[in-house]
Amino acid sequence: MVFPAWLERLRGRVEQHFPVVSELTARLLSANLLDAATRLAAQAFLASVPLLFAFAAFAPLAVRNQLLESLRAMFGLTGQANKELSQVLESSPDNSLNETSGTIGLVVTLLSATSFSRAMARVCERAWRLPRAGTRIAAWRWIVWLPVLVLVVLLQGPIRNGFGAGLWLGVPLLFLVSTGVWLWTQHLLLAGRVSWPPLLPGAVLAAAATSALALTASLYMPTALDRALHEYGSLGLVLTLLSWLIVVCAAVTFAVTIGAVLAEAPPLDRFLNRRP
Known part of the structure; x- marks a missing residue:
């Protein structure tokens, strides 16, 4: 047939002039990236929801207010969704039911936290x-990564606002912080097996993707969350947040993989040394 032959010739010319395209296509198709992203999103959700209740029960009021401000900034929360979140984080820590749910949430968080870290590490390794890093080498890295990630989420509100200066500073600052986080994340979870410079393309791509999603979430998520709450109740809220997490995790998974391919292909391979 004419079309497949034409398409095959075009593919051959592209691969001849840009060999990285062939490697990139093969890597994206062979790594089951969507499956990996879905698993990563599920582990992120299982770690974040109980952590929210643990924050509500045990964190000081100032920390809870900061988390509430950051989550509002991240999702542009208004209406019923904002009320639901406020009820969780602004409830009194002296309430016995709140302390019980917080304790359960803390236990569940501790049990699921390393699963989230391991899923992220596996994305970077793929x-x-x-190969998978040995547990003795990687275990402490799984534990360290999550608190740092929580701290970054906690500071999202001030970062986006440029610490009071406005979006003109907040947007580039968000991108720079995100680049640093994803650069450090890869180096940490890969157990130092890849040196810093080759990790930069993946970090920049992941930062660009997550920053873009973060800035557009405030336009889409408020309406989506309120509609889901109105139509399906708490289940709708869960499904909406999980869908958003899948998109974010897919973006990170593809960005890290594309960055790895670019770092090993011309012309970047001449400037980046893969060995630590």
């Missing part, structure tokens, strides 16, 4: 085609 991107660089590395």
